[in-house]
Amino acid sequence: MARFSPLEWPVIRQLRSSDASGRGESVVSQKTRETTARTTTADNVVQSVCPYCAVGCGQKVFVKDDKVIQIEGDPDSPISRGRLCPKGAASEQLVNANGRITDVLYRAPRAKDWQKLDLNTAIDMVADRFIEARRKHWEDFDDKGHPLRRTMGIASLGGATIDNEENYLAKKLYTAAGAIQIENQARI
Template sequence: MGVRTWIDSWPVYRQLKGTDPLGLGAAVRSGRSARLAPRVATADRIVKSVCPYCAVGCGQNVYVEDGRVTQIEGDPDSPVSRGRLCPKGAASLQLTTGGAREHHVLHRRPHGTAWERLDLDTAMDMIADRVIEARRAGWQWEVDQARTRRTMGIASLGGATLDNEENYLIKKLFTALGAVQIENQARI
């Protein structure tokens, strides 16, 4: 490559000598950048979602290709975040495709040092048994001669990004179980 060809290919020279003095278009475009395509160009569909990390509830566009999540970006239509995501939200693709993601139920017994794999039915039965036992052990029919019909043995702390319908169902479930400590992470 000769000196003249090298200088002509230099973006600053093209910016100063061409029709793009601010360097916002053709002056800064190289052959390589002209060949680049967006990562989301091959997506089959876009699914609207909400970031799962905090109580803000930033909107996300989830790009899906062949039934697999390929990219997650901020949703410009979201009135909450207007297309922006914090570093954790921008890295939320790892939740679906990251190598450290667990795909099985793991359980560590009390005082145990190792995790063991359980099938889902066994894990759900263990949770149900523990809820029933905690409810039974903490049940109060009355306190100071006032009828209470409640349990102090279980509580609920909901996630910040659950929608109204999910929170409604969780509230109904724990109220039916007799729990009085029903809180949501969004308010903490």
């Protein structure tokens, strides 16, 4: 390591250069010159949407070696114009948290322990239960013969953590299935 010289002090560099205000190149250290943002080393940049609320702020997700290294606001987003709230700005921690569960877990009725399932098995279980609930609770007509064409066996309570487009698709799915009990927690 080279020995530090007093000639490298910022005030001495300022006096030796034309940087009279001391806000230019004379106050920048060699370490600062060599520092680069971790976003410049990213292999890929992916556009995404913040997962926390229904606002739908745009995010730029920086990926290196198949791992998220930084998440920033997307300046091209017409919704947030590059800004993120504190939760959105910290969403990289959500992705890379050590305690994040990445397996599908299932606990059978009255069982004490959870068991891991593969994704296809879990999706099939949900689909089978959805279809069975619709079939079992289907109502074609009321007592007076008026057409109902609905099911009371399926209800949906959406969350504010999904954006408007996802809520729209959920509403379309449940309406097409005949459900009429569709609500969003943001309204409750």
